[in-house]
Amino acid sequence: ENEISRPKGYTVSWHHNPAVENHHFGQTHPMKPWRLTLTKSLVLSYGMHTAMDTYISRPASRDEIAEFHKDEYVEFLNVVTPQNIYEMYPELATGPQGYTSSIFGVGEDCPIFDGLYDFCSNYAGASIDAARKLVNHQSDIAINWSGGLHHAKKAEASGFCYVNDIVLAILQLLRYHPRVLYIDIDVHHGDGVEQAFWSTDRVMCVSFHKYDKEVFFPGTGPLDSTGPLHPDNPGKNYTINVPLNDGIDDEGYAYLFQNVIEPTIKVYRPTAIVLQCGADSLGHDRLGCFNLNIRGHGNCVSFVKSFHIPMLVVGGGGYTPRNVARAWAHETSILIGADKTLNPALPEHMPYREAFRREGLTLFPNLSGWRKENMNTRADIERIIRHVREQLSYIRG
Ligand code: ZLS
Ligand code: CA
Ligand code: ZN
Numbered sequence: 001e002n003e004i005s006r007p008k009g010y011t012v013s014w015h016h017n018p019a020v021e022n023h024h025f026g027q028t029h030p031m032k033p034w035r036l037t038l039t040k041s042l043v044l045s046y047g048m049h050t051a052m053d054t055y056i057s058r059p060a061s062r063d064e065i066a067e068f069h070k071d072e073y074v075e076f077l078n079v080v081t082p083q084n085i086y087e088m089y090p091e092l093a094t095g096p097q098g099y100t101s102s103i104f105g106v107g108e109d110c111p112i113f114d115g116l117y118d119f120c121s122n123y124a125g126a127s128i129d130a131a132r133k134l135v136n137h138q139s140d141i142a143i144n145w146s147g148g149l150h151h152a153k154k155a156e157a158s159g160f161c162y163v164n165d166i167v168l169a170i171l172q173l174l175r176y177h178p179r180v181l182y183i184d185i186d187v188h189h190g191d192g193v194e195q196a197f198w199s200t201d202r203v204m205c206v207s208f209h210k211y212d213k214e215v216f217f218p219g220t221g222p223l224d225s226t227g228p229l230h231p232d233n234p235g236k237n238y239t240i241n242v243p244l245n246d247g248i249d250d251e252g253y254a255y256l257f258q259n260v261i262e263p264t265i266k267v268y269r270p271t272a273i274v275l276q277c278g279a280d281s282l283g284h285d286r287l288g289c290f291n292l293n294i295r296g297h298g299n300c301v302s303f304v305k306s307f308h309i310p311m312l313v314v315g316g317g318g319y320t321p322r323n324v325a326r327a328w329a330h331e332t333s334i335l336i337g338a339d340k341t342l343n344p345a346l347p348e349h350m351p352y353r354e355a356f357r358r359e360g361l362t363l364f365p366n367l368s369g370w371r372k373e374n375m376n377t378r379a380d381i382e383r384i385i386r387h388v389r390e391q392l393s394y395i396r397g
Contacts, residue, residue, distance in 0.1 A: 003047075003341075004046070004047045004048055004050055004051050004336070004338050004341070005050075005051060006050075006051045006052075006336075007051060007336050007337045008337075010140040010141065010308075011053060011138065011139050011140050011141075012051065012052045012053070012139065012140070012141045012142075012143065012335055012336050013052060013053040013054075013055060013130065013133050013138070013139040013141070013142045013143065014043070014049065014052040014053070014054050014055070014143045014332070015055050015057045015126040015127075015129050015130045015133075015142065015143065015144045016036070016040060016054075016055075016056065016057065016126065016144070016145065016146065017056055017057045017058075017122045017123075017125070017126055017146065018056075019059075019118060019119075019122045020033055020036060020119055020122045020123050020126075020146040021033050021034060021036045021037045021040075021146075022034075023113065023114075023115050023116075023118070023119040024113060024114075025111055025113055025160070026111055026113065029111065029160075030160075030286055030287055030319045031160045031319070032319070032321050033119070033146075034321060035318060035321035035324040035325055036145060036146050036315075037352070038321055038322060038324070038325035038352055038355060039145050039324065039325040039328045039329055041325070041350055041351045041352050042325050042326070042329035042346070042347075042350070042363075043328075043329055043332050044350075045346075045347040045349070045350035045351075046329065046333070046342060046347060048329070048332050048333060048336060048338065051336040051338060052143075052332075052336060053133075053138075053139065055129060055133075057122065057125045057126035057129045057130075057144070058122075058125050058129070059118070059121035059122045059124075059125045060121045060122075060124040060125040060128055060163075060168065061121075062074055062078065064124070064125075064128055064168065065120075065121065065124060065163055065168065067168060067171050068154060068164060068167045068168055068171060068196065069152075069154055069155065069163065069164075070154050070155035072155065073104050073154070073155040073156070076103075076104050077104075077116060077117050077120060077162060077163070078117050080106075080112050080116070081112065081114070081116075082112050082113060082114060085106075085112050089103050104155060104156055104157060105153070105156035105157035105158050106157055109158070109159055109160055110157035110158065110159075110160060110161070110162060116162065119162075120162045120163040121163070122146070123144070123146040123147050123149065123163070123165055124147070124163045124165040124168055126144040126146055126147060126165070127144045127147035127165035127166065127168060127169040127312070127314060128165070128168055128169055128172055129142075129144075130142035130143065130144045130147075130169065130312055130314075131168075131169040131170070131172035131173050131312055132172055134173065134272060134310045134311075134312060135172060135173060135175065135176045135177075139310075140310055140311070141305070141310070141311045141312075141313065141335050142311075142312050142313070143313045143314075143332065143335060144165075144312075144313075144314050144315070145314070145315040145328050146315060147165040147166065147169070147314035147315060147316075148165070148166060148186070148276045148277065148278060148314035148315040148316030148317075149161035149162070149163065149164060149165055149166070149316070150164065150166055150184060150186065150188075150190040150191070150192050150193050150276055150278075150316060151164075151188070151190075151191060151192045151218060152164035152167075152192050153192050153195065154196075158191075158192065158218065159188065159217055159218060160317075161192065164192045164193065164196065165314070166182070166190075166192075166193050166274060166276060166314060167192065167193055167196045167197075169274065169312055169314075170182065170193070170196075170197070170203055170274060173272045173274070173312070174202060174203070177270075177271040177272040177310075178202065178271055179201075179202055179203075179204070179268060179269065179270045179271055179272075180202065180203045180204075180270055180271070180272050180273070180274060181203075181204050181206070181264065181265065181268060181270035181272075181273045181274070181309075182197075182203060182204065182205045182206065182273075182274045182276070183206050183207075183261065183273065183274070183275050183276065183300075183304060184205070184206065184207040184208065184209070184276040184278070184316075185208050185257075185275075185276065185277060185278060185281055185297070185300050186207075186209065186276055186277075186278020186280060186281060186316040186317045187209060187210050187278060187280040187281040187285065187287070187288040187289065187290055187317065188209055188210070188216075188217060188218065188278065188280070188317060189207050189209040189211070189218055189219075189220050189221035189241070190205060190207040190209070190221075190276060191218050191220045191221065193205055193276075194207065194220075194221075194239055197235070197238075198227060198228060198235050198239065199227075199228055199233055199234065199235040200234060200235050200238070201234040201235060201238045201395075203238070204238045204239070204240070204264065204268050204270065205238070205239050205240070206239075206240040206241075206242070206260065206261070206264060207221055207240075207241055207242065208242040208244065208253075208256070208257065208260075208281075209221055209241075209242070209243065209244065210243075210244055210245070210246065210288070210289055210290065211241075211243030211244065211245075212245075216289075221241040221243055222241060222243055223241055223242070223243055223384060223387050224387075225239065225241050226238075226239050226240065226241070226391055227239045236394075237391055237392075237394045237395050238395065240260065240264065240388055240391065242256065242260060242384055242388075243384075244290070244376055245375035245376045245380070246289040246290070246372050246373070246374075246375045247289065247290065247291050247372035247373050247374035247375050247376065248290050248291060248292070248374060248376045249291045249292070249296070249368060249374055250291075250292055250293055250295065250296030250299070250368065251296075252374065252376055252381055253281075253290070253292055253296055253300075254296060254299050254300075254303075255381065256381050256384060256385065257299075257300050257303065258303055259385045259388075260384070260385065260388050261303060261304065263388070263389060263392055264388070264392065265307055265309070267392045267395060267396055268392075268395070270309060271309070271310070272309065272310045272311070272312070273304060273307075273309050273310070273311045273312070274311075274312045274313075274314065275300075275301065275304050275311060275312070275313050275314070276314050276315075276316045277297070277300075277301065277313060277314065277315060277316060277327070277328065277331060278315070278316030278317035278318060279297065279315070279316070279317065279318030279323065279324040279327040279328065280316070280317035280318050280319055281297060282294065282297055282318070282320070282323050282324075282327060282367055283367030283368050283369075283370050283372070284320055284323060284359075284367045284370055285317075285318065285319050285320050285323070286319035286320055287317070287319045288317075288319070289372055290372070291367070291368045291370070291372055291374060292367070292368070293364065293366065293367045293368050294323070294326050294327050294330050294363060294364050294365075294367065295330075295364060296368075297327050297331070298327065298330050298331050298334055298339070301313070301331045301334050301335065302334050302339075305334065305335060313331070313335060315328060321355070322355050322356050322358065322359070323359075323365075323367065325356075326356070326363050326364075326365075329363065330342075330363055330364075342363070344362050344363045344364050345361060345362055346361045346362065346363065
């Protein structure tokens with residue numbers, strides 16, 4: 001249907017692995033790796049793979065994972081199974097509803113499921129591979145939709161994340177790149193990445209998220225959380241947090257995003273950018289509370305791409321699988337420069353076409369008309385922009 005050619009003047013690589021798609025967190029768990037299968041179905045059916053270098057990624061090695069994570073934690077992930085968890089840690093068997101989260105963060109949010117290590121090592125391997133393609137100048141834009149698991153800590157699983165592929169990828173970029181800008185548009189705060197690079201000026205972390213301390217996970221990321229307070233610490237001011245209320249719409253988000261990201265890039269002059277595209281910031285997300293449409297979400301990707309800086313693009317959250325797939329397929333088209341030529345009507349012949357019927361067989365259903373009222377005022381948004389400008393004034397040369 002669509003004739004899609006390779007982008008002129010730059011190379012895009014797509015890193016994926018079917019080994020990630022077929023794992024299950026559990027029946028009721030909102031994280032569905034199957035959304036990656038839906039994404040792949042759209043990417044292939046539109047013929048977008050013909051415009052990219054496509055790699056089936058390999059699992060990250062234990063040493064690669066241990067570049068950030070604590071050895072004992074990597075060992076734990078490697079050996080734990082749903083069968084042996086209670087033998088290994090009898091204290092976890094506290095009651096009928098299962099284990100409490102005390103051992104390395106496992107619990108209801110981060111369950112031990114069959115093939116957990118296979119899942120983690122494969123999504124992490126894809127992000128590491130993608131980062132290396134950028135370092136070797138074999139790609140200008142590298143994509144791993146299975147990555148973006150931004151909550152994982154050095155020795156703790158958190159918020160559906162076990163291994164922090166973003167931190168591992170940034171560590172690869174830092175071997176060559178002096179300054180890496182991390183941008184996170186998942187509806188949740190990118191706390192694991194922020195924490196890992198809190199005390200360095202070689203990575204600047206910017207997260208946009210719903211913020212409501214004690215109510216919305218993970219409860220961190222207020223506007224005044226900008227890095228270590230001590231004046232001698234190089235990380236001071238190298239973290240930007242953009243806390244938001246429910247219901248932000250495409251217009252407000254685009255205005256805010258551009259007015260935060262443009263001055264940040266001008267002042268910081270990153271030599272590589274990592275963009276986490278968590279799709280739980282879309283309207284109608286099962287866990288989210290924003291009002292973005294597929295195009296509003298994608299505008300962030302277009303805007304970052306327009307700076308022509310080497311870019312690693314990863315996935316993240318996203319709990320209404322068909323809309324996650326729409327967003328990431330649309331964003332793939334933006335990255336290969338095919339968004340204007342793609343037919344918004346979904347391809348006639350594609351696997352899982354029925355999964356998209358609910359909102360209509362289009363890439364761009366209306367996702368903004370739901371129960372969430374926009375609780376972000378013009379004044380809130382202007383206050384954030386002023387705060388960021390002031391913060392950036394302290395890091396200007
Ligand atoms: O950013 O809010 C929490 C923590 C709790 C409430 C939920 N219970 C189970 C544990 C304690 C305070 N957790 C969040 C985590 C959100 C992670 C987002 C990841 C990312 O998008 C990146 C990938 C949370 N929100 C909703 C749930 N957990 C949740 C909803 C439904 C269920 C089913 C499975 C498990 C228990 C019942 C669960 C978690
Ligand atoms: Ca975020
Ligand atoms: Zn999220």
